[in-house]
């Protein structure tokens with residue numbers, strides 16, 4: 001039987017999708033990952049179960065950090081949240097609607113900033129908005145605002161190759177923020193940066209997250225980075241990838257305080273959670289590797 005359809009903000013939804021959407025809005029759920037399994041077939045014809053039965057409710061304004069050993073399926077999960085890949089089983093609902101393809105409501109920040117070398121930084125920041133059909137005047141104003149937000153107000157007329165790695169990452173973040181997504185998906189965005197730049201950018205991201213009230217899903221290999229940023233840390237285990245722990249982080253943070261990183265690190269709760277999460281990642285792993 002074909003369910004009747006209703007149109008909501010230009011999207012066609014079935015009645016049951018409308019009911020789910022209303023419930024998610026009532027409960028403040030931004031993204032609902034429901035029983036997601038993902039299998040790949042390798043070129044040799046073998047089947048790999050990258051994720052099995054992942055269930056996770058991401059609330060609006062959550063800052064989720066996902067940690068886990070290499071190969072546990074973090075990027076696979078992010079790719080499905082972005083709509084780049086489809087689950088083999090289960091489904092992902094974002095803003096009440098099943099995710100079937102990429103959407104500007106979900107911005108993606110990659111480890112390597114995909115900036116266009118022939119465009120200035122300002123034009124790069126405007127690019128996503130141009131794709132959305134934002135009029136030139138508004139594009140200009142929003143680009144100026146977000147370049148300011150990420151501390152690149154003076155770099156708008158430069159080209160990406162004239163920027164440091166940290167500045168390029170800031171430009172990418174400005175480009176994503178300027179498209180005004182509900183959810184920002186970040187795949188190890190600071191993995192390639194030196195420790196000091198990384199700390200600065202983490203603080204900046206916390207401030208932006210507090211100000212703009214976005215929902216963030218952030219992959220990292222660093223437990224310390226996760227504890228510095230997250231409202232919830234999700235620990236995943238491998239073969240097949242699944243959620244092992246969901247840990248709320250209750251450490252007070254103030255990104256407007258330049259001494260915030262040291263204060264957070266020296267909080268006894270930080271050290272306790274770091275040990276607990278590190279143990280969870282590596283126990284039963286059969287080796288002593290530590291990151």
Ligand SMILES: Nc1ncnc2c1ncn2[C@@H]1O[C@H](COP(=O)(O)OP(=O)(O)OP(=O)(O)O)[C@@H](O)[C@H]1O
Nearest residue numbers: 040041042048050069070071072073074075076077
């Ligand atoms: N397109 C693909 N075809 C076949 N197997 C894949 C494909 N993409 C991912 N996999 C497999 O799925 C599993 C999870 O990979 P994924 O990249 O999501 O892990 P990850 O946790 O992000 O790893 P890392 O921390 O190293 O980036 C791995 O075993 C990987 O080999």
